[in-house]
Amino acid sequence: MNDSPPPTRPIFPAMGRGAIGRCPACGKGALLRGFINPAAQCDACGEQLGQYQSADFAAYFVMFLVGAIFTPMTLILAFKSEESPYAIWFILGGAVATALLLLPRAKGAVIGLLWALRIHNV
Numbered sequence: 001m002n003d004s005p006p007p008t009r010p011i012f013p014a015m016g017r018g019a020i021g022r023c024p025a026c027g028k029g030a031l032l033r034g035f036i037n038p039a040a041q042c043d044a045c046g047e048q049l050g051q052y053q054s055a056d057f058a059a060y061f062v063m064f065l066v067g068a069i070f071t072p073m074t075l076i077l078a079f080k081s082e083e084s085p086y087a088i089w090f091i092l093g094g095a096v097a098t099a100l101l102l103l104p105r106a107k108g109a110v111i112g113l114l115w116a117l118r119i120h121n122v
């Protein structure tokens with residue numbers, strides 16, 4: 001029987017691999033299927049990725065970040081009456097685009113974090 005602890009998993013490389021949509025274990029296989037659906041298993045190394053459930057953490061993180069960036073911009077613009085009324089739509093479109101851009105990256109980074117810390121169900 002082998003009582004040695006499992007090998008350590010560096011957190012930041014795993015999160016970085018996840019953020020670019022790659023398997024946190026090998027960095028080669030795809031982590032996500034579609035927009036934010038995690039793959040059940042890595043195509044390259046066979047790591048069971050489906051057991052790392054990030055739930056809504058990535059979405060909450062992205063909402064917090066986008067809100068922190070774009071809410072002050074929107075409020076400042078709303079109280080500056082000399083600005084073009086179309087500028088508000090530009091900012092709101094930027095907020096939606098930023099959220100859509102960040103969401104799969106945040107999801108991958110969270111799955112990478114869960115993988116590195118071995119936080120999984122089953």
Ligand SMILES: [Zn+2]
Nearest residue numbers: 023026042045
């Ligand atoms: Zn892999």
